[in-house]
Amino acid sequence: MTNLFGLFLSTFRRNERDVVNLYNTFSRLMQITAEGNMLNFGYWHDRTQNPLQAQYSLSNMMGDFASLHMASTLIDIGSGYSSPALQWNSRYKLLEIVCININFEQLKIAISISSKSSTIQKMNQSIISNPINNLRISNMFHLNATSTVLPIKSNSVDRVIAFESAQHFKPLNQFIKESNRVLKDKGLLVIAMPVITNSSNMISLPLFVKLGILSITWASEHYELEYIKSSVESNRFKIKDIKFIGSNVYQPLARYYIKNREKLKERICREYSQFLETILYKSLLKMNDASKRGIIDYILLKAEKI
Numbered sequence: 001m002t003n004l005f006g007l008f009l010s011t012f013r014r015n016e017r018d019v020v021n022l023y024n025t026f027s028r029l030m031q032i033t034a035e036g037n038m039l040n041f042g043y044w045h046d047r048t049q050n051p052l053q054a055q056y057s058l059s060n061m062m063g064d065f066a067s068l069h070m071a072s073t074l075i076d077i078g079s080g081y082s083s084p085a086l087q088w089n090s091r092y093k094l095l096e097i098v099c100i101n102i103n104f105e106q107l108k109i110a111i112s113i114s115s116k117s118s119t120i121q122k123m124n125q126s127i128i129s130n131p132i133n134n135l136r137i138s139n140m141f142h143l144n145a146t147s148t149v150l151p152i153k154s155n156s157v158d159r160v161i162a163f164e165s166a167q168h169f170k171p172l173n174q175f176i177k178e179s180n181r182v183l184k185d186k187g188l189l190v191i192a193m194p195v196i197t198n199s200s201n202m203i204s205l206p207l208f209v210k211l212g213i214l215s216i217t218w219a220s221e222h223y224e225l226e227y228i229k230s231s232v233e234s235n236r237f238k239i240k241d242i243k244f245i246g247s248n249v250y251q252p253l254a255r256y257y258i259k260n261r262e263k264l265k266e267r268i269c270r271e272y273s274q275f276l277e278t279i280l281y282k283s284l285l286k287m288n289d290a291s292k293r294g295i296i297d298y299i300l301l302k303a304e305k306i
Protein backbone atom coordinates (compact mmCIF):
# COMPACT_ATOMS: atom_id res chain seq x y z
CA MET A 1 0.00 0.00 0.00
CA THR A 2 1.26 3.50 -0.79
CA ASN A 3 3.00 5.38 2.00
CA LEU A 4 0.93 8.57 1.88
CA PHE A 5 3.12 10.56 4.22
CA GLY A 6 6.18 9.79 2.09
CA LEU A 7 4.20 10.68 -0.98
CA PHE A 8 3.18 14.11 0.29
CA LEU A 9 6.72 14.80 1.48
CA SER A 10 8.12 13.86 -1.93
CA THR A 11 5.59 16.07 -3.66
CA PHE A 12 6.74 19.18 -1.86
CA ARG A 13 10.47 18.43 -1.43
CA ARG A 14 11.03 17.19 -5.01
CA ASN A 15 14.71 16.31 -5.11
CA GLU A 16 15.90 13.75 -7.67
CA ARG A 17 15.37 10.83 -5.30
CA ASP A 18 11.80 12.06 -4.66
CA VAL A 19 11.11 12.19 -8.40
CA VAL A 20 12.30 8.57 -8.73
CA ASN A 21 10.11 7.52 -5.78
CA LEU A 22 7.09 9.35 -7.14
CA TYR A 23 7.37 7.57 -10.46
CA ASN A 24 7.88 4.23 -8.72
CA THR A 25 4.55 4.92 -6.99
CA PHE A 26 2.60 6.56 -9.81
CA SER A 27 3.83 5.03 -13.09
CA ARG A 28 1.59 2.03 -12.55
CA LEU A 29 -1.35 4.36 -11.90
CA MET A 30 -0.69 6.06 -15.25
CA GLN A 31 -0.44 2.66 -16.95
CA ILE A 32 -3.76 1.53 -15.44
CA THR A 33 -5.54 4.70 -16.56
CA ALA A 34 -4.15 4.70 -20.10
CA GLU A 35 -3.74 0.93 -20.56
CA GLY A 36 -0.29 1.36 -22.12
CA ASN A 37 3.33 2.21 -21.44
CA MET A 38 3.47 5.89 -22.32
CA LEU A 39 3.66 8.28 -19.40
CA ASN A 40 2.41 11.56 -20.87
CA PHE A 41 -0.91 13.47 -20.86
CA GLY A 42 -1.57 12.94 -24.57
CA TYR A 43 -3.14 15.14 -27.27
CA TRP A 44 -6.86 14.75 -28.00
CA HIS A 45 -8.32 15.29 -31.49
CA ASP A 46 -12.08 15.27 -32.22
CA ARG A 47 -12.02 11.54 -32.83
CA THR A 48 -9.62 10.46 -30.06
CA GLN A 49 -11.36 7.84 -27.97
CA ASN A 50 -9.03 7.07 -25.10
CA PRO A 51 -5.81 8.21 -23.34
CA LEU A 52 -3.61 5.70 -25.17
CA GLN A 53 -4.65 7.05 -28.57
CA ALA A 54 -4.05 10.57 -27.26
CA GLN A 55 -0.56 9.61 -26.06
CA TYR A 56 0.38 8.13 -29.44
CA SER A 57 -0.96 11.28 -31.15
CA LEU A 58 1.19 13.49 -28.95
CA SER A 59 4.23 11.32 -29.53
CA ASN A 60 3.63 11.45 -33.31
CA MET A 61 3.22 15.19 -33.09
CA MET A 62 6.58 15.44 -31.29
CA GLY A 63 8.23 13.45 -34.10
CA ASP A 64 6.84 15.84 -36.73
CA PHE A 65 7.55 18.96 -34.67
CA ALA A 66 11.17 17.82 -34.16
CA SER A 67 11.53 17.07 -37.93
CA LEU A 68 12.84 13.61 -37.13
CA HIS A 69 12.78 12.72 -40.84
CA MET A 70 15.85 14.99 -41.14
CA ALA A 71 17.72 13.62 -38.10
CA SER A 72 19.95 10.63 -37.58
CA THR A 73 20.93 10.89 -33.91
CA LEU A 74 18.56 11.64 -31.06
CA ILE A 75 18.67 11.67 -27.28
CA ASP A 76 15.39 11.37 -25.39
CA ILE A 77 15.84 12.68 -21.87
CA GLY A 78 13.29 11.46 -19.34
CA SER A 79 12.40 8.55 -21.61
CA GLY A 80 9.97 6.69 -19.31
CA TYR A 81 9.43 3.17 -20.65
CA SER A 82 10.93 4.25 -24.01
CA SER A 83 7.56 3.90 -25.74
CA PRO A 84 7.83 7.25 -27.56
CA ALA A 85 11.39 6.35 -28.66
CA LEU A 86 10.17 2.99 -29.98
CA GLN A 87 7.44 4.75 -31.92
CA TRP A 88 9.89 7.26 -33.46
CA ASN A 89 12.28 4.44 -34.26
CA SER A 90 9.61 2.61 -36.21
CA ARG A 91 8.53 5.76 -38.07
CA TYR A 92 11.88 7.34 -38.96
CA LYS A 93 15.24 6.12 -40.22
CA LEU A 94 17.20 7.07 -37.11
CA LEU A 95 20.73 5.69 -36.81
CA GLU A 96 20.97 6.02 -33.07
CA ILE A 97 18.56 6.82 -30.21
CA VAL A 98 19.79 7.21 -26.65
CA CYS A 99 17.10 6.98 -23.96
CA ILE A 100 18.22 8.69 -20.77
CA ASN A 101 16.29 8.24 -17.56
CA ILE A 102 17.09 8.93 -13.92
CA ASN A 103 14.78 6.05 -12.94
CA PHE A 104 16.65 2.75 -13.16
CA GLU A 105 13.53 0.60 -12.59
CA GLN A 106 11.80 2.22 -15.57
CA LEU A 107 14.92 1.66 -17.69
CA LYS A 108 14.98 -2.05 -16.87
CA ILE A 109 11.34 -2.38 -17.95
CA ALA A 110 12.04 -0.25 -21.04
CA ILE A 111 14.88 -2.58 -22.04
CA SER A 112 12.68 -5.62 -21.69
CA ILE A 113 9.87 -4.00 -23.72
CA SER A 114 12.30 -2.83 -26.44
CA SER A 115 14.14 -6.14 -26.61
CA LYS A 116 10.90 -7.94 -27.46
CA SER A 117 10.89 -6.06 -30.75
CA SER A 118 14.67 -6.11 -31.43
CA THR A 119 17.86 -8.00 -30.71
CA ILE A 120 20.35 -6.95 -28.05
CA GLN A 121 23.96 -6.42 -29.09
CA LYS A 122 27.02 -5.21 -27.19
CA MET A 123 27.59 -1.53 -27.78
CA ASN A 124 30.43 -0.40 -30.05
CA GLN A 125 31.24 3.07 -31.37
CA SER A 126 28.62 5.64 -30.47
CA ILE A 127 27.88 9.15 -29.29
CA ILE A 128 27.92 8.04 -25.64
CA SER A 129 30.99 9.39 -23.87
CA ASN A 130 31.55 6.38 -21.60
CA PRO A 131 30.30 3.25 -23.31
CA ILE A 132 31.07 0.80 -20.49
CA ASN A 133 28.21 -1.28 -19.06
CA ASN A 134 25.53 -0.15 -21.45
CA LEU A 135 23.50 -2.35 -23.68
CA ARG A 136 22.55 -1.58 -27.20
CA ILE A 137 19.16 -2.79 -28.42
CA SER A 138 19.57 -2.59 -32.19
CA ASN A 139 20.02 1.18 -32.63
CA MET A 140 18.60 2.09 -29.18
CA PHE A 141 20.66 2.65 -26.03
CA HIS A 142 19.41 3.03 -22.47
CA LEU A 143 21.38 5.11 -19.98
CA ASN A 144 20.73 5.73 -16.29
CA ALA A 145 21.74 9.39 -15.91
CA THR A 146 20.38 12.79 -15.02
CA SER A 147 19.42 15.58 -17.38
CA THR A 148 21.90 18.05 -15.95
CA VAL A 149 25.05 15.91 -16.53
CA LEU A 150 24.63 14.16 -19.87
CA PRO A 151 27.08 11.31 -20.57
CA ILE A 152 27.13 12.29 -24.24
CA LYS A 153 29.97 13.62 -26.40
CA SER A 154 29.95 17.33 -27.27
CA ASN A 155 28.62 18.38 -30.71
CA SER A 156 27.43 14.86 -31.47
CA VAL A 157 23.62 14.77 -31.77
CA ASP A 158 20.97 16.18 -34.12
CA ARG A 159 18.09 16.31 -31.65
CA VAL A 160 17.63 16.57 -27.89
CA ILE A 161 14.07 15.75 -26.88
CA ALA A 162 12.54 16.18 -23.42
CA PHE A 163 9.04 14.77 -23.75
CA GLU A 164 7.04 15.79 -20.69
CA SER A 165 10.07 15.48 -18.46
CA ALA A 166 11.72 18.94 -18.29
CA GLN A 167 9.22 19.99 -15.60
CA HIS A 168 11.31 17.77 -13.29
CA PHE A 169 14.75 19.03 -14.30
CA LYS A 170 16.56 21.07 -11.68
CA PRO A 171 18.17 23.45 -12.41
CA LEU A 172 16.45 23.73 -15.79
CA ASN A 173 19.14 26.12 -16.95
CA GLN A 174 21.83 23.46 -16.49
CA PHE A 175 19.87 20.98 -18.63
CA ILE A 176 19.54 23.57 -21.41
CA LYS A 177 23.26 24.35 -21.21
CA GLU A 178 24.06 20.61 -21.47
CA SER A 179 21.70 20.30 -24.43
CA ASN A 180 23.60 23.04 -26.20
CA ARG A 181 26.91 21.28 -25.52
CA VAL A 182 25.83 17.90 -26.95
CA LEU A 183 23.96 19.23 -29.99
CA LYS A 184 25.64 19.71 -33.36
CA ASP A 185 25.46 23.18 -34.92
CA LYS A 186 21.86 23.89 -35.98
CA GLY A 187 20.73 20.86 -33.97
CA LEU A 188 17.30 21.14 -32.33
CA LEU A 189 16.23 21.11 -28.71
CA VAL A 190 12.57 20.05 -28.52
CA ILE A 191 10.60 20.23 -25.28
CA ALA A 192 7.01 19.23 -24.49
CA MET A 193 5.94 20.27 -21.02
CA PRO A 194 3.24 21.69 -18.75
CA VAL A 195 3.80 25.36 -17.92
CA ILE A 196 2.35 28.10 -15.79
CA THR A 197 1.21 30.79 -18.20
CA ASN A 198 -0.49 33.29 -15.99
CA SER A 199 -0.10 33.33 -12.26
CA SER A 200 -0.60 37.11 -12.01
CA ASN A 201 -4.38 36.86 -11.67
CA MET A 202 -4.00 34.75 -8.54
CA ILE A 203 -3.60 36.24 -5.10
CA SER A 204 -0.07 36.29 -3.74
CA LEU A 205 0.36 32.93 -2.06
CA PRO A 206 3.01 30.27 -2.62
CA LEU A 207 2.36 28.56 -5.95
CA PHE A 208 1.66 25.13 -4.47
CA VAL A 209 -1.11 26.70 -2.37
CA LYS A 210 -2.56 28.40 -5.45
CA LEU A 211 -2.46 25.16 -7.42
CA GLY A 212 -3.91 23.32 -4.45
CA ILE A 213 -4.47 19.64 -5.03
CA LEU A 214 -3.09 19.97 -8.55
CA SER A 215 0.38 19.99 -6.96
CA ILE A 216 -0.15 16.30 -6.22
CA THR A 217 -0.62 15.03 -9.76
CA TRP A 218 1.57 17.76 -11.22
CA ALA A 219 4.37 16.84 -8.83
CA SER A 220 7.18 18.76 -10.45
CA GLU A 221 8.66 22.22 -10.71
CA HIS A 222 6.05 24.71 -11.93
CA TYR A 223 8.07 26.64 -14.45
CA GLU A 224 6.64 29.81 -15.91
CA LEU A 225 6.71 30.20 -19.68
CA GLU A 226 8.79 33.39 -19.61
CA TYR A 227 11.43 31.74 -17.44
CA ILE A 228 11.72 28.78 -19.85
CA LYS A 229 12.03 31.07 -22.89
CA SER A 230 14.70 33.21 -21.28
CA SER A 231 16.69 30.11 -20.16
CA VAL A 232 16.62 28.76 -23.70
CA GLU A 233 17.60 32.06 -25.32
CA SER A 234 20.37 32.78 -22.84
CA ASN A 235 22.03 29.44 -23.61
CA ARG A 236 22.81 30.07 -27.29
CA PHE A 237 19.55 28.86 -28.79
CA LYS A 238 17.16 30.58 -31.17
CA ILE A 239 13.51 29.71 -30.50
CA LYS A 240 11.97 28.56 -33.79
CA ASP A 241 8.43 27.74 -32.68
CA ILE A 242 6.17 27.41 -29.62
CA LYS A 243 2.81 25.67 -29.83
CA PHE A 244 0.23 26.02 -27.06
CA ILE A 245 -1.83 22.86 -26.92
CA GLY A 246 -3.17 22.86 -23.34
CA SER A 247 -6.84 22.91 -24.38
CA ASN A 248 -6.32 19.65 -26.35
CA VAL A 249 -4.49 18.09 -23.41
CA TYR A 250 -5.98 18.78 -20.00
CA GLN A 251 -9.68 19.36 -20.61
CA PRO A 252 -10.41 16.30 -22.78
CA LEU A 253 -8.42 14.07 -20.40
CA ALA A 254 -10.45 15.36 -17.45
CA ARG A 255 -13.70 14.83 -19.42
CA TYR A 256 -12.65 11.27 -20.24
CA TYR A 257 -11.88 10.54 -16.58
CA ILE A 258 -15.16 12.03 -15.34
CA LYS A 259 -17.14 10.02 -17.91
CA ASN A 260 -15.35 6.75 -17.17
CA ARG A 261 -14.68 7.26 -13.47
CA GLU A 262 -16.53 4.22 -12.16
CA LYS A 263 -14.70 1.81 -14.45
CA LEU A 264 -11.31 3.47 -13.83
CA LYS A 265 -11.86 3.70 -10.08
CA GLU A 266 -12.59 0.00 -9.92
CA ARG A 267 -9.33 -0.79 -11.75
CA ILE A 268 -7.26 1.70 -9.71
CA CYS A 269 -8.61 0.47 -6.37
CA ARG A 270 -7.36 -3.04 -7.12
CA GLU A 271 -3.83 -1.67 -6.56
CA TYR A 272 -4.24 1.68 -4.76
CA SER A 273 -6.36 3.01 -1.91
CA GLN A 274 -9.70 4.68 -2.55
CA PHE A 275 -8.31 7.81 -0.91
CA LEU A 276 -5.60 8.03 -3.56
CA GLU A 277 -8.19 7.71 -6.33
CA THR A 278 -10.17 10.56 -4.75
CA ILE A 279 -7.05 12.74 -4.70
CA LEU A 280 -6.41 11.91 -8.35
CA TYR A 281 -10.00 12.77 -9.30
CA LYS A 282 -10.00 16.09 -7.42
CA SER A 283 -6.64 16.96 -8.88
CA LEU A 284 -7.94 16.32 -12.41
CA LEU A 285 -10.90 18.64 -11.71
CA LYS A 286 -8.49 21.31 -10.50
CA MET A 287 -6.33 20.80 -13.59
CA ASN A 288 -9.39 21.21 -15.80
CA ASP A 289 -10.30 24.43 -14.02
CA ALA A 290 -6.74 25.83 -14.13
CA SER A 291 -6.60 25.10 -17.87
CA LYS A 292 -9.96 26.78 -18.55
CA ARG A 293 -8.86 29.83 -16.57
CA GLY A 294 -5.62 30.07 -18.59
CA ILE A 295 -3.38 29.51 -15.57
CA ILE A 296 -1.70 26.43 -17.01
CA ASP A 297 -0.90 25.45 -20.57
CA TYR A 298 1.09 22.76 -22.31
CA ILE A 299 3.80 23.80 -24.75
CA LEU A 300 5.80 22.27 -27.54
CA LEU A 301 8.96 24.36 -27.87
CA LYS A 302 11.58 24.02 -30.61
CA ALA A 303 14.92 25.86 -30.49
CA GLU A 304 17.97 25.73 -32.76
CA LYS A 305 21.55 25.78 -31.51
CA ILE A 306 23.33 28.94 -32.69
Ligand SMILES: C[S@@+](CC[C@H](N)C(=O)[O-])C[C@H]1O[C@@H](n2cnc3c(N)ncnc32)[C@H](O)[C@@H]1O
Pocket residue numbers: 016019020023037038039040077078079080081082083084100101102103106145146147148163164165168169170
Ligand atom coordinates in the same frame (compact mmCIF):
# COMPACT_ATOMS: atom_id res chain seq x y z
C1 LIG B 1 6.07 12.12 -17.37
S1 LIG B 1 7.35 10.95 -17.58
C2 LIG B 1 7.51 10.99 -19.36
C3 LIG B 1 8.10 9.74 -19.91
C4 LIG B 1 8.15 9.63 -21.43
N1 LIG B 1 8.76 10.79 -22.02
C5 LIG B 1 6.78 9.39 -22.01
O1 LIG B 1 6.21 10.33 -22.59
O2 LIG B 1 6.27 8.26 -21.90
C6 LIG B 1 8.81 11.83 -17.02
C7 LIG B 1 10.08 11.02 -17.09
O3 LIG B 1 11.20 11.86 -16.75
C8 LIG B 1 12.13 11.11 -15.97
N2 LIG B 1 12.98 12.08 -15.22
C9 LIG B 1 12.58 12.88 -14.21
N3 LIG B 1 13.61 13.65 -13.78
C10 LIG B 1 14.68 13.32 -14.56
C11 LIG B 1 16.04 13.77 -14.60
N4 LIG B 1 16.48 14.73 -13.79
N5 LIG B 1 16.87 13.22 -15.53
C12 LIG B 1 16.42 12.26 -16.38
N6 LIG B 1 15.15 11.79 -16.37
C13 LIG B 1 14.29 12.31 -15.48
C14 LIG B 1 11.23 10.25 -15.10
O4 LIG B 1 11.90 9.17 -14.53
C15 LIG B 1 10.17 9.84 -16.14
O5 LIG B 1 10.59 8.71 -16.85
